[in-house]
Amino acid sequence: MIANPNILSEDKVKENILLRPVSIEIKDVTVSFPTPKGEYIAVKDINLEIRKGEIISLIGHSGCGKSTLMSTISGMVKPSKGEVIVNGKKVTGAGPDRGIVFQNYSLLPWLTVYQNIYEAVDSCIKNISADEKHSIVERHLEMVNLTPHKDKLPKQLSGGMKQRVAIARAFAINPSVLLLDEPFGALDALTKGSMHVELLKLWNLDNRNKTIIMVTHDIEEAIFLSDRIVVLNNGPAATVKEIEIVGLPRPRNKKDIVNLPEYKTIRERLLNLLVEKFSIEDEGVKFEE
Amino acid sequence: MDKSNQQLGATALKVVTYRTGRFLYFLLGMSFMLIIWHISSLSTDGELPGPIQTFSVFYDLVSHPFFDYGPNDKGIGNQLLSSLERVTKGFIIGSIIAIPLGLIMGSSTLGMNLLNPMVQVLRPVSPLAWFPIGLVAFQSAHTSTVFVIIITSLWPTLINTAFGVSTIPQDHKNVAKAFGFSTFKYITKVMLPYTLPHIITGLRLSVGIAWMVIVAAEMLSGGVGIGFFVWDSWNALSLEKVFSAILIIGLVGFVLDKSFKSLQTRYSYDS
Ligand SMILES: Nc1ncnc2c1ncn2[C@@H]1O[C@H](COP(=O)(O)OP(=O)(O)OP(=O)(O)O)[C@@H](O)[C@H]1O
Ligand SMILES: [Mg+2]
Numbered sequence: 184m185i186a187n188p189n190i191l192s193e194d195k196v197k198e199n200i201l202l203r204p205v206s207i208e209i210k211d212v213t214v215s216f217p218t219p220k221g222e223y224i225a226v227k228d229i230n231l232e233i234r235k236g237e238i239i240s241l242i243g244h245s246g247c248g249k250s251t252l253m254s255t256i257s258g259m260v261k262p263s264k265g266e267v268i269v270n271g272k273k274v275t276g277a278g279p280d281r282g283i284v285f286q287n288y289s290l291l292p293w294l295t296v297y298q299n300i301y302e303a304v305d306s307c308i309k310n311i312s313a314d315e316k317h318s319i320v321e322r323h324l325e326m327v328n329l330t331p332h333k334d335k336l337p338k339q340l341s342g343g344m345k346q347r348v349a350i351a352r353a354f355a356i357n358p359s360v361l362l363l364d365e366p367f368g369a370l371d372a373l374t375k376g377s378m379h380v381e382l383l384k385l386w387n388l389d390n391r392n393k394t395i396i397m398v399t400h401d402i403e404e405a406i407f408l409s410d411r412i413v414v415l416n417n418g419p420a421a422t423v424k425e426i427e428i429v430g431l432p433r434p435r436n437k438k439d440i441v442n443l444p445e446y447k448t449i450r451e452r453l454l455n456l457l458v459e460k461f462s463i464e465d466e467g468v469k470f471e472e
Numbered sequence: 473m474d475k476s477n478q479q480l481g482a483t484a485l486k487v488v489t490y491r492t493g494r495f496l497y498f499l500l501g502m503s504f505m506l507i508i509w510h511i512s513s514l515s516t517d518g519e520l521p522g523p524i525q526t527f528s529v530f531y532d533l534v535s536h537p538f539f540d541y542g543p544n545d546k547g548i549g550n551q552l553l554s555s556l557e558r559v560t561k562g563f564i565i566g567s568i569i570a571i572p573l574g575l576i577m578g579s580s581t582l583g584m585n586l587l588n589p590m591v592q593v594l595r596p597v598s599p600l601a602w603f604p605i606g607l608v609a610f611q612s613a614h615t616s617t618v619f620v621i622i623i624t625s626l627w628p629t630l631i632n633t634a635f636g637v638s639t640i641p642q643d644h645k646n647v648a649k650a651f652g653f654s655t656f657k658y659i660t661k662v663m664l665p666y667t668l669p670h671i672i673t674g675l676r677l678s679v680g681i682a683w684m685v686i687v688a689a690e691m692l693s694g695g696v697g698i699g700f701f702v703w704d705s706w707n708a709l710s711l712e713k714v715f716s717a718i719l720i721i722g723l724v725g726f727v728l729d730k731s732f733k734s735l736q737t738r739y740s741y742d743s
């Protein structure tokens with residue numbers, strides 16, 4: 184195997200990352216929910232330091248606590264132990280410095296596509312004229328190809344369209360941190376591909392200063408987009424199982440990177456981390472045959 | 473093309489037959505009622521007026537609805553309008569009080585704890601019990617009738633509004649939090665739109681009860697109004713007029729309910 188000079192070694196990547204200022208610190212975070220059967224610990228003792236401009240993917244099995252961790256960073260859920268620090272300030276509540284795409288889109292059903300985005304822009308971006316606000320909305324509608332649908336209500340949209348509205352809304356408020364909870368989950372492969380490009384464009388536009396945390400179930404997507412991939416254990420009391428560093432050089436080309444041996448190694452490692460559970464079930468099936 | 477036309481025709485036919493079906497049932501029910509009415513009239517030897525006498529009186533009443541020959545001789549239209557005016561006033565004032573209180577009650581535990589016990593105790597009281605209090609307070613039978621309607625219109629609106637606000641889904645609240653909505657924006661873009669269908673349900677119930685209560689209240693207050701007309705006709709021993717009034721009260725109540733129902737469907741949304 185010939186070493187590709189563009190591929191950075193893990194140590195080199197770590198070094199580069201450490202040059203940047205800290206964006207998000209997750210310190211000893213435990214989140215539990217009161218339930219009728221007592222306290223349910225969703226995630227436990229999570230420690231994670233994310234640097235400015237990093238793209239981080241969170242991967243883990245359904246129900247392990249990915250959304251819970253995202254809500255904790257956004258300030259919507261209070262950790263029962265530990266703290267989250269964003270841009271040097273302890274998180275005590277939600278704020279427009281963190282744009283969020285909710286897993287269930289969370290559009291307001293009585294507002295049109297346009298209004299859903301406009302109301303967010305209107306409350307998050309002060310000191311600009313209404314005209315400028317409108318042009319921000321138009322631009323982001325264009326970005327997600329929803330301009331022809333801007334006057335529709337959420338109930339008139341497909342799942343993928345709703346998701347794109349949610350993405351446009353989160354991007355439009357121009358936050359320094361983007362929290363994306365399965366933002367491309369309901370999209371077809373083609374749209375997904377173009378949304379990946381849009382996401383990276385946006386990130387490049389801002390000199391790669393935006394920190395992005397994204398939950399995904401799609402390993403290829405995670406490798407293509409991320410600097411690091413955080414794999415969570417299964418819940419309850421999920422912890423960080425492994426952090427994979429993706430040393431692939433940017434800009435990445437989807438077609439080219441899949442042939443790189445480094446890509447295959449990371450993919451293999453992630454699959455092993457995530458899929459061991461299924462192989463046991465497969466054996467069970469074979470046993471029955 | 474042919475097939476879809478056929479299908480269209482079939483659906484249209486279904487709608488038509490459905491409508492005619494409903495109308496036939498309506499006719500059937502009505503004739504059944506009229507027959508029973510006629511028989512009971514015959515069996516009381518005409519002491520209870522039958523449909524035919526009643527409809528001739530009804531026709532007289534509605535063919536000259538507006539005239540005013542002094543305090544005890546006014547057209548049915550005048551009576552009806554004065555009742556509607558009282559209900560409208562009372563209903564509007566009651567709603568203006570009930571909606572904000574409901575919003576407060578639904579959105580804060582403090583508000584709920586403060587207001588709920590009072591609401592629970594006062595709600596079961598017949599609004600007519602407030603009539604004497606109104607008389608003392610306002611020294612006027614007319615105002616005190618409006619006062620009774622105000623009280624009547626409070627409870628359903630208050631309770632439905634509070635319920636609506638307290639069931640705003642966490643998702644919607646999260647959107648407001650995540651995107652830093654001001655309190656004003658939260659109220660106008662989340663709370664009110666979500667609660668509006670509940671508020672309208674409350675208003676619909678309120679106006680329905682108010683229309684029932686006005687008849688009784690006007691029997692107490694006297695002077696003018698459809699309730700007073702019923703009482704006055706009874707004193708004049710004209711049961712035909714009483715029956716006619718019942719019919720008119722029913723029709724007006726039906727129209728009121730229908731209009732609020734159409735508001736309800738107009739402002740309901742599904743996510
Ligand atoms: N408000 C809550 N009250 C009680 N339990 C909760 C609450 N929110 C989440 N949980 C529990 O915490 C665990 C993690 O939930 P979470 O939504 O974070 O999972 P997830 O990793 O995002 O799953 P998915 O991939 O299916 O979206 C689940 O077992 C869930 O039942
Ligand atoms: Mg989730």
